Amino acid sequence: MASESARACSAAEAAFRVPYANARRRRIALVALDAGAAGLAARLAEQGFPRAVSLPAEASGGAWLEALLAPAREVSGLLAEADHLFLLASAEGDAAMAGAVADAARERGVPVSAFLVAPAAADDGTLARPLSRLRQVAKMLVVARDEADVAAVLTALRA
Amino acid sequence: MLRREQNELLTRTGPGTPMGRLFRAYWIPALLAEELPEPGCPPVRVKLLSERLLAIRTLEDEYGLIDEFCAHRGVSLWFGRHEEGGIRCPYHGWKYDVTGQCTEVPSEPEENGFCRRIKLTNYPLVKIGDVLWTYMGPPEEQPPLPEWEFCRVPPEQTFTSKRLQECNWLQAMEGGIDSSHVSWLHRGALNKDPLFKGAKGNQYNLNDAKPVFEVVDAPGGLFIGARRNAENGNYYWRITPWVMPSFTQIAPRGDHTVHGHFWIPIDDENCWAWSYDFHPTRAIRPEERQAMKEGHGIHVTYVPGTYRPAANKDNDYLIDREAQRRGETMSGVAGIAMQDASLQESMGPIVDRTKENLVSTDNGIIMARHRLLRAAKALAEKGVLPPGRDPEHQRVRSAALVLPPDASFKDAAADALRVREGVRHATV
Numbered sequence: 164m165a166s167e168s169a170r171a172c173s174a175a176e177a178a179f180r181v182p183y184a185n186a187r188r189r190r191i192a193l194v195a196l197d198a199g200a201a202g203l204a205a206r207l208a209e210q211g212f213p214r215a216v217s218l219p220a221e222a223s224g225g226a227w228l229e230a231l232l233a234p235a236r237e238v239s240g241l242l243a244e245a246d247h248l249f250l251l252a253s254a255e256g257d258a259a260m261a262g263a264v265a266d267a268a269r270e271r272g273v274p275v276s277a278f279l280v281a282p283a284a285a286d287d288g289t290l291a292r293p294l295s296r297l298r299q300v301a302k303m304l305v306v307a308r309d310e311a312d313v314a315a316v317l318t319a320l321r322a
Numbered sequence: 323m324l325r326r327e328q329n330e331l332l333t334r335t336g337p338g339t340p341m342g343r344l345f346r347a348y349w350i351p352a353l354l355a356e357e358l359p360e361p362g363c364p365p366v367r368v369k370l371l372s373e374r375l376l377a378i379r380t381l382e383d384e385y386g387l388i389d390e391f392c393a394h395r396g397v398s399l400w401f402g403r404h405e406e407g408g409i410r411c412p413y414h415g416w417k418y419d420v421t422g423q424c425t426e427v428p429s430e431p432e433e434n435g436f437c438r439r440i441k442l443t444n445y446p447l448v449k450i451g452d453v454l455w456t457y458m459g460p461p462e463e464q465p466p467l468p469e470w471e472f473c474r475v476p477p478e479q480t481f482t483s484k485r486l487q488e489c490n491w492l493q494a495m496e497g498g499i500d501s502s503h504v505s506w507l508h509r510g511a512l513n514k515d516p517l518f519k520g521a522k523g524n525q526y527n528l529n530d531a532k533p534v535f536e537v538v539d540a541p542g543g544l545f546i547g548a549r550r551n552a553e554n555g556n557y558y559w560r561i562t563p564w565v566m567p568s569f570t571q572i573a574p575r576g577d578h579t580v581h582g583h584f585w586i587p588i589d590d591e592n593c594w595a596w597s598y599d600f601h602p603t604r605a606i607r608p609e610e611r612q613a614m615k616e617g618h619g620i621h622v623t624y625v626p627g628t629y630r631p632a633a634n635k636d637n638d639y640l641i642d643r644e645a646q647r648r649g650e651t652m653s654g655v656a657g658i659a660m661q662d663a664s665l666q667e668s669m670g671p672i673v674d675r676t677k678e679n680l681v682s683t684d685n686g687i688i689m690a691r692h693r694l695l696r697a698a699k700a701l702a703e704k705g706v707l708p709p710g711r712d713p714e715h716q717r718v719r720s721a722a723l724v725l726p727p728d729a730s731f732k733d734a735a736a737d738a739l740r741v742r743e744g745v746r747h748a749t750v
């Protein structure tokens with residue numbers, strides 16, 4: 164007689180896995196931290212992924228407060244609904260706003276992951292700032308050469 | 323989550339499938355060298371990538387991997403008899419050389435040359451280290467011989483085993499790049515197993531039970547880094563390379579031997595989990611080798627005379643609910659390898675990935691699948707040969723090291739992640 168496990172592992176038994184859904188839909192919020200990331204976010208939106216909020220790369224310059232106001236409100240709205248936050252950064256910026264956004268997420272109990280999309284040529288020096296900032300806030304970080312990876316991960320996570 | 327057709331594509335590796343084509347672009351481990359111990363030894367039936375083959379070592383000491391079945395009326399050549407120049411089918415005496423070329427059909431007049439028209443499929447079989455490697459793809463695309471460090475060091479520095487795993491190759495391999503399960507499933511083993519205990523790095527592991535993961539591109543695949551806090555704001559990194567299609571190396575611990583895996587499809591519902599242990603600069607100590615043979619570390623003990631683990635699905639993996647209750651093991655199953663295999667087999671022969679709910683710590687798995695899908699499609703549709711064939715891609719190492727907080731580990735640890743002759747792994 165086959166053991167419990169032997170029977171349970173068979174292809175025939177696999178057919179009896181319950182067919183009902185085992186999770187509710189997840190909402191993933193995307194926030195782009197610099198101009199390069201904003202471009203990526205726009206391309207993702209064209210592929211049908213959730214629209215990202217793009218933040219100005221830093222809070223400085225004459226009209227920074229005004230520039231930040233609308234996107235900040237949007238981020239707040241997104242986070243209120245989100246199950247997970249993905250920060251998008253590129254080698255162009257230095258992820259200056261990562262900490263502020265992640266704080267807001269933490270306050271609302273939203274976990275944070277990050278994508279740093281950098282061409283293979285980007286050297287350690289360029290990446291040091293965004294890397295150390297993203298590491299302080301993200302519990303999972305992907306450093307990708309190819310933005311197709313971002314789409315792959317978002318799809319796999321059911322974004 | 324994968325769509326159904328993506329799951330099909332990644333898990334099916336028989337002849338003519340895109341993923342099968344991908345596996346056939348590489349040298350893959352076919353048998354342990356010990357399975358063909360001497361010239362003229364009994365042949366071994368081998369199923370690889372859903373093809374039934376026969377491994378032979380002729381009286382002239384040549385290795386070959388040929389179609390298992392005689393071209394006459396389909397008898398298994400496993401019953402064949404070694405004779406000078408090849409193996410003879412016992413049914414009607416057809417004889418084949420190591421390349422599968424038929425050299426004699428006794429019933430036909432020799433001068434009509436009938437036998438020259440009979441040729442069994444054959445693949446090269448080459449011994450490197452403890453492993454017999456084969457390449458099952460088009461001859462004109464055959465890559466250079468494998469350069470994996472574990473099979474290129476002197477014999478006294480390496481140990482390789484294999485075990486039958488009764489599920490699809492992909493769910494087995496995914497366990498190998500899923501660093502987040504280690505602190506759960508294997509938590510009891512870190513400080514007890516003779517092949518792990520005592521490393522300083524284990525302390526970092528225990529002090530900071532919530533590692534943070536980072537995945538970065540590598541020429542042959544990926545580097546998957548698990549980061550924990552170390553002294554003075556620095557990070558303790560454990561970095562695992564994954565090289566296409568299915569090679570991994572686990573981050574080292576102290577001066578222990580370094581280990582890792584290959585997962586090779588037998589058919590779509592079974593695979594070989596290959597496990598190696600080696601040290602780049604010293605011989606494996608007798609007591610270490612003994613421990614490996616006794617199934618410690620990532621190795622197992624077997625049903626005698628087979629490569630099937632002694633704990634297997636037919637005996638419920640010898641599950642010990644008392645040990646589980648006491649917290650000695652998480653699942654009640656003993657040993658790192660069978661802790662993995664039992665759970666992965668419980669997912670069913672081919673797990674339905676349309677139903678999974680991945681989280682961000684699964685990113686290594688997600689990225690590996692993405693690379694496999696992309697490479698399989700590029701090969702099938704455009705003939706683009708995949709990464710991981712280049713010996714340079716294979717000369718990678720895992721590493722365990724402490725780095726400053728703003729260093730990209732791929733750059734800061736660039737030397738540590740490459741094979742350096744005569745230098746041991748970067749290890750804590």
Ligand code: FES
Nearest residue numbers: 502503506665678
């Ligand atoms: S917790 Fe990961 S499979 Fe159940």
Ligand SMILES: [Fe+2]
Nearest residue numbers: 497503508662
């Ligand atoms: Fe494991």
